Amino acid sequence: MSKIELETIIDAPIERVFDLARSIDLHKLSTKNTNEEAIEGKTSGLIELGETVTWRAKHFNVYQKLTVEITDYDRPNMFGDVMLKGAFKSMKHLHKFEKEGNKTKMIDEFEFESPFGLLGRIANSLFLENYMRKFLIEKNKELKKIAESEEWRKLI
Numbered sequence: 001m002s003k004i005e006l007e008t009i010i011d012a013p014i015e016r017v018f019d020l021a022r023s024i025d026l027h028k029l030s031t032k033n034t035n036e037e038a039i040e041g042k043t044s045g046l047i048e049l050g051e052t053v054t055w056r057a058k059h060f061n062v063y064q065k066l067t068v069e070i071t072d073y074d075r076p077n078m079f080g081d082v083m084l085k086g087a088f089k090s091m092k093h094l095h096k097f098e099k100e101g102n103k104t105k106m107i108d109e110f111e112f113e114s115p116f117g118l119l120g121r122i123a124n125s126l127f128l129e130n131y132m133r134k135f136l137i138e139k140n141k142e143l144k145k146i147a148e149s150e151e152w153r154k155l156i
Contacts, residue, residue: 001090002129006108008140009100012147017104018076018097019156020143022047026155027055030142034058034135041067046156049073052084059087059131068093089113089120106143108136 010017020026023046024038038044040054047053047070054067064087072080076097083091096107114120114128146152 001111001113002124002132004108004110004129004133004136006110006133006136006140008106008108008144010104010106010144010147011102012104012152013102014097014099014104015076016152016156017106017143017147018079018095019046020147020152021095021097021106022070022079023155024053026143026146027139029146030139031057031135033138039065049079054085066091087115089115104147106140108140110136 024042024044028036028038034057036055036057038053039056041052042048043053049070049072052067052069054065056063056065058064066086066088067084068081068086068091069084070079071082072078072094078094078096080092080094082093091112092110094109096109098105098107110132112132114124116123146155
């Protein structure tokens, strides 16, 4: 299993950052490079505990679907989602938020396991872990940009 941990400091209140992180609409904006669309379950607005969303996205020139469910939720401190269906053998993403003065530290703990045993582990070390890290960094840059401007008002 691979684990990616990221920290992003955002000059915005913790409640705003928490809500933007669970915004389906922001996720669509922040993943424009992979043409992500919410096609089933919660398809816009703020996702809540127990809700699911199915994403359709283009990764490695192939359209794929990924269904996740929000399984943990403690506003504004954390929420977690787990994969129900998708290309990974397993996937869990824990989103944590900590107040730091007037800023928010957003912490991502993203764990995934590729299918295909040894072949999957080789793919992880050769390119997949790096690909997923860059994907999450780009998503977080967009969230930070929107949270620190007035654009957030259009999304939450």
